[in-house]
Amino acid sequence: MAKKLKLPLDKQAIQDLRAGDRVLLSGTVYTARDAAHQRLYELIQEGKPLPFPIENQVIYYVGPTPAKPGQVIGSAGPTTSSRMDKYTPTLLEMGLKGMIGKGYRSEEVKKAIVEHEAVYFAAVGGAAALISKAIRSVEVIAFHDLGTEAIHKLEVENFPAIVIHDVYGGDFYEEGVRAFQQ
Amino acid sequence: MRVIRYEEIVEKVATMCQEANFELGEDMMNAFHQALKTEKSETGKEIISQLIENAEIAAREYMPMCQDTGTAVFIVEIGQDCHIAGGSLTDAINEGVRKGYQDGYLRSSVVRDPIGRKNTGDNTPAIVHLEFTEGDRLKLKMTAKGGGAENMSGLKMLKPSDGVDGIKAYILDVVRAAGPNACPPLVVGVGIGGNFERCAYLAKKSLFRPVGKRHADPDIASLEIELMEEINKLGIGPQGMGGTTTALDVKIEVEACHIAALPVAVNLNCHANRHKEVVL
Numbered sequence: 044m045a046k047k048l049k050l051p052l053d054k055q056a057i058q059d060l061r062a063g064d065r066v067l068l069s070g071t072v073y074t075a076r077d078a079a080h081q082r083l084y085e086l087i088q089e090g091k092p093l094p095f096p097i098e099n100q101v102i103y104y105v106g107p108t109p110a111k112p113g114q115v116i117g118s119a120g121p122t123t124s125s126r127m128d129k130y131t132p133t134l135l136e137m138g139l140k141g142m143i144g145k146g147y148r149s150e151e152v153k154k155a156i157v158e159h160e161a162v163y164f165a166a167v168g169g170a171a172a173l174i175s176k177a178i179r180s181v182e183v184i185a186f187h188d189l190g191t192e193a194i195h196k197l198e199v200e201n202f203p204a205i206v207i208h209d210v211y212g213g214d215f216y217e218e219g220v221r222a223f224q225q
Numbered sequence: 226m227r228v229i230r231y232e233e234i235v236e237k238v239a240t241m242c243q244e245a246n247f248e249l250g251e252d253m254m255n256a257f258h259q260a261l262k263t264e265k266s267e268t269g270k271e272i273i274s275q276l277i278e279n280a281e282i283a284a285r286e287y288m289p290m291c292q293d294t295g296t297a298v299f300i301v302e303i304g305q306d307c308h309i310a311g312g313s314l315t316d317a318i319n320e321g322v323r324k325g326y327q328d329g330y331l332r333s334s335v336v337r338d339p340i341g342r343k344n345t346g347d348n349t350p351a352i353v354h355l356e357f358t359e360g361d362r363l364k365l366k367m368t369a370k371g372g373g374a375e376n377m378s379g380l381k382m383l384k385p386s387d388g389v390d391g392i393k394a395y396i397l398d399v400v401r402a403a404g405p406n407a408c409p410p411l412v413v414g415v416g417i418g419g420n421f422e423r424c425a426y427l428a429k430k431s432l433f434r435p436v437g438k439r440h441a442d443p444d445i446a447s448l449e450i451e452l453m454e455e456i457n458k459l460g461i462g463p464q465g466m467g468g469t470t471t472a473l474d475v476k477i478e479v480e481a482c483h484i485a486a487l488p489v490a491v492n493l494n495c496h497a498n499r500h501k502e503v504v505l
């Protein structure tokens with residue numbers, strides 16, 4: 044059974060999560076992928092404010108397809124998280140509490156997740172039409188010129204995800220594969 | 226000499242781009258349903274169910290099954306007695322891709338240059354491979370190739386003495402290293418032989434063969450089956466979260482090569498294995 048979780052995540056909710064848990068997320072998430080991360084990182088380096096309050100928030104690594112007339116958003120599945128690894132420890136240090144993506148994270152990111160008590164979720168890569176049904180509203184809030192890579196503020200309801208890295212250093216990719224390796 | 230009009234190619238290409246992204250082929254749907262029966266992991270089963278539901282929504286609502294609507298890659302078989310009237314073949318394909326992606330609300334996922342990285346805004350240019358054949362037909366084969374699996378692909382120049390064991394070991398290495406990143410369950414495309422660039426092309430070309438269809442050469446066919454079994458013992462499973470379905474199929478293409486060489490390329494395809502074919 045999937046656990047229902049409200050976003051932003053509070054400390055207790057994060058501590059209750061374990062690698063392998065199936066969850067349904069409801070609340071606000073911010074999208075950012077390669078180009079947006081690079082810009083966020085540049086702003087931080089220059090000591091400038093970020094376009095959204097990152098503390099306690101969740102970032103979804105996604106570049107949706109354009110919405111057709113009448114759609115809230117186009118298809119919107121996760122992209123590969125490792126391309127954001129370079130920037131993630133800095134964002135976690137600033138208070139980011141969750142990331143949704145797919146695929147491996149670096150050792151630095153895994154360490155920072157434990158240190159800053161955050162969580163890494165995977166959504167099912169390629170299930171983009173299905174996932175789009177969990178997105179209730181979309182607003183582009185920064186970097187409009189980046190198109191699909193702009194930062195979108197999403198309101199999601201029962202967004203399906205799986206916990207990969209928890210605050211205890213659990214790693215569902217490792218555990219899952221170990222169980223079925225022959 | 227048969228004449229094919231530029232506009233006809235544009236229209237056909239535009240349609241292919243959209244259909245590839247909206248409708249997953251029957252071969253893939255069958256492979257999903259088969260995997261749902263054999264997968265041993267509960268999480269894995271849940272993921273495969275989501276993929277089936279996702280493909281059904283995409284086909285029903287005419288929306289992309291994946292937000293990464295891919296680079297448009299074409300293998301064009303052009304008969305030597307066929308003439309394209311009204312413009313170049315490459316321009317016609319690019320105009321078709323532009324039209325198909327823009328009209329179909331597909332994502333623009335191509336940057337103009339790899340260092341400046343400014344999006345071209347219309348998913349062009351396409352990648353076009355030409356093969357000359359006899360006759361007067363024009364066959365267009367298209368795939369919308371996602372970036373995640375492409376990024377985890379690899380090529381290695383093995384030594385002839387590495388032999389078939391070396392080939393197998395390298396293919397398993399690539400799949401193992403890709404783990405969840407390439408969005409398993411995968412279709413694994415393998416090129417063996419040729420030279421450096423030809424080998425990569427063979428791997429890509431192998432992916433155009435429908436899932437479940439074996440190579441015509443029985444030795445290559447049995448190598449495909451053997452590799453699929455080995456890959457599925459890795460335990461990676463759907464989305465890399467553990468399971469018995471890591472690859473839905475393995476495709477191999479082979480070609481002559483230099484006496485000093487044994488090139489092997491592995492081109493991974495995610496489960497959004499989107500291929501279309503038309504003959505003009």
